[in-house]
Amino acid sequence: MTPEQKVKGCEEVQVAATVSSQAAPLIESLRAQAQKILGAVFSEPLTGFTVGSLGNFPYYWQNPSNLKFNHLTYNWISANLLANTSPAQLGSANGFTNLYIEALGSISYQLSTTDQAQLTKAQQNATNQQAALLSAWQAAYGSIPPATATQQPIDIIMNTIATNWASPATTLSAIQSSHNLNALLNNMPASGKTIAPVLAQYLNALGSSISLQNATTMNTGYIQQALAAVQSPSSSNGGLSTDDGNENPSYAVSTQLADILNGLQDTANVVALSLGISRDSSSEYRVTMNGGSGFDIPILFFFTLGVDGNESYFQDSIATSSNTVDIQMTFPGVTSVNFGPTGYNISTGQDWFWMEPITDAIANGTKDVSGFKFAPNPNIDFSANGPFGYLTGAAIAGYPTVVISVTSSDYASIAETFQQSESHEITFLGIPLGGSSESTYSSSVNVNSSAQSVTITLTPPPQTVSGQAVSSTAWVLGVETNYPAA
Numbered sequence: 001m002t003p004e005q006k007v008k009g010c011e012e013v014q015v016a017a018t019v020s021s022q023a024a025p026l027i028e029s030l031r032a033q034a035q036k037i038l039g040a041v042f043s044e045p046l047t048g049f050t051v052g053s054l055g056n057f058p059y060y061w062q063n064p065s066n067l068k069f070n071h072l073t074y075n076w077i078s079a080n081l082l083a084n085t086s087p088a089q090l091g092s093a094n095g096f097t098n099l100y101i102e103a104l105g106s107i108s109y110q111l112s113t114t115d116q117a118q119l120t121k122a123q124q125n126a127t128n129q130q131a132a133l134l135s136a137w138q139a140a141y142g143s144i145p146p147a148t149a150t151q152q153p154i155d156i157i158m159n160t161i162a163t164n165w166a167s168p169a170t171t172l173s174a175i176q177s178s179h180n181l182n183a184l185l186n187n188m189p190a191s192g193k194t195i196a197p198v199l200a201q202y203l204n205a206l207g208s209s210i211s212l213q214n215a216t217t218m219n220t221g222y223i224q225q226a227l228a229a230v231q232s233p234s235s236s237n238g239g240l241s242t243d244d245g246n247e248n249p250s251y252a253v254s255t256q257l258a259d260i261l262n263g264l265q266d267t268a269n270v271v272a273l274s275l276g277i278s279r280d281s282s283s284e285y286r287v288t289m290n291g292g293s294g295f296d297i298p299i300l301f302f303f304t305l306g307v308d309g310n311e312s313y314f315q316d317s318i319a320t321s322s323n324t325v326d327i328q329m330t331f332p333g334v335t336s337v338n339f340g341p342t343g344y345n346i347s348t349g350q351d352w353f354w355m356e357p358i359t360d361a362i363a364n365g366t367k368d369v370s371g372f373k374f375a376p377n378p379n380i381d382f383s384a385n386g387p388f389g390y391l392t393g394a395a396i397a398g399y400p401t402v403v404i405s406v407t408s409s410d411y412a413s414i415a416e417t418f419q420q421s422e423s424h425e426i427t428f429l430g431i432p433l434g435g436s437s438e439s440t441y442s443s444s445v446n447v448n449s450s451a452q453s454v455t456i457t458l459t460p461p462p463q464t465v466s467g468q469a470v471s472s473t474a475w476v477l478g479v480e481t482n483y484p485a486a
Contacts, residue, residue: 022297023429024048025289026273027087031478033271034334034395041336042393046478048087049394051431054079056473057396059260059337061253063243063470069251070470071242077251077339081389081481083381088391088479096341096390097230097249099380100353103388103485104227106378107357108150109219111212112370119212126205129198130154136198140191150220158213159221161185161199165192168347172214176203215370222354226344229352238342238350243470249352250342263335264398264474270332271397271477277303277325285319303327305404305458306425307417318414324407329428331397331475338393340482355484358382362485382485393480399433399460400475402426402441407453415447415454424458433460 027048035046058072080095138144145156163169165185178184181196230249233239239247276288288294305314319325344354360372382388423440426433441458
């Protein structure tokens with residue numbers, strides 16, 4: 001992570017902390033109601049969620065025009081969780097995969113002092129057979145593979161044979177003990193026919209230390225495969241094509257799009273907020289929720305309503321110190337979506353998400369044991385307080401219908417304003433509910449002259465109810481988080 005990224009991350013955390021602390025009662029109420037409706041769907045309790053720069057959830061994850069994965073959805077579900085935020089908030093697109101690359105790229109498979117000594121002795125005994133195998137490889141292919149930072153040519157050859165010459169992939173131990181090498185290496189190229197008998201002699205010379213050679217060679221090869229799939233995704237290693245023309249490390253949404261659409265249109269499942277608003281200062285409201293105790297929240301973090309271009313109409317003309325104001329918000333179509341990274345398949349070499357090396361490296365630390373270790377340590381906070389986390393699901397709903405009840409000596413003027421207005425732009429918790437990109441809320445007005453009150457019903461644009469394909473988003477009520485190394 002660059003210094004600029006770290007500074008940006010700190011700024012995002014500060015903003016998230018401010019919004020979350022002020023709006024915590026509202027976010028918690030939405031989360032708790034969603035948990036009650038959908039609790040059985042998620043394996044973990046829902047966490048409250050603060051919408052950040054990536055916005056609400058782009059649920060239309062499959063582009064209907066080409067059936068490719070919606071890049072907006074991909075950016076959302078591939079983001080990491082910002083550190084030390086409660087409620088949860090997403091970081092940047094591809095944030096988790098970037099952290100994963102940093103972690104896995106710092107890992108190698110190492111032998112303990114005792115195991116390394118045993119393998120070295122065996123390799124010395126097998127020097128002649130190893131030289132013969134390298135010579136046979138060079139004769140068949142013109143050259144031997146160059147050494148890398150983690151593997152010698154013999155390791156690369158062993159990994160190639162075990163993973164590419166057999167389907168499914170096999171192990172050096174299985175090759176050593178095989179009574180029918182041609183059957184085991186069923187993908188052996190024609191050029192490998194002269195190599196197979198020399199290979200058998202080399203493995204036999206290693207004797208019982210073959211398990212150590214196997215562990216070192218194969219695990220290093222697996223790490224390289226998983227890294228390749230996340231660093232250079234393609235159709236050959238399980239990469240996911242998105243509708244913006246990019247190849248990405250694979251993520252999957254396990255909830256069918258039809259089920260998401262049907263769920264959002266099910267008006268039986270709703271969550272609601274019943275809010276009383278009073279005004280004691282020019283910068284904050286006093287909000288009571290469902291008749292409970294009150295809390296203070298800055299005007300712009302809570303609710304704004306613009307009318308015909310007057311963005312501050314709500315705070316200037318409705319939520320004044322002399323008026324009594326209640327707001328009822330109803331979020332329809334509460335439903336669930338599950339998603340996550342695609343796990344690395346050792347047998348096929350496909351996909352990328354493989355946590356075992358990372359969790360083993362954390363556990364092994366600096367101990368003198370054989371296994372995965374960091375070299376060097378990536379200095380990532382893998383705990384639930386750090387950024388190495390991602391979402392595995394979200395409870396979502398349609399954008400809310402908003403009913404504002406105002407008792408005011410200016411009730412007639414307020415009613416007339418809405419009766420004559422053509423556009424209404426709303427934000428809630430800093431998030432636009434209607435605007436130029438998706439048209440605006442429509443309104444209806446009911447006046448009670450004897451009570452000097454007016455009730456304004458604001459209905460979301462049709463697009464936010466039925467969806468506009470890849471551009472559609474749904475309000476996030478709560479999320480399921482995962483810190484896989486914690």
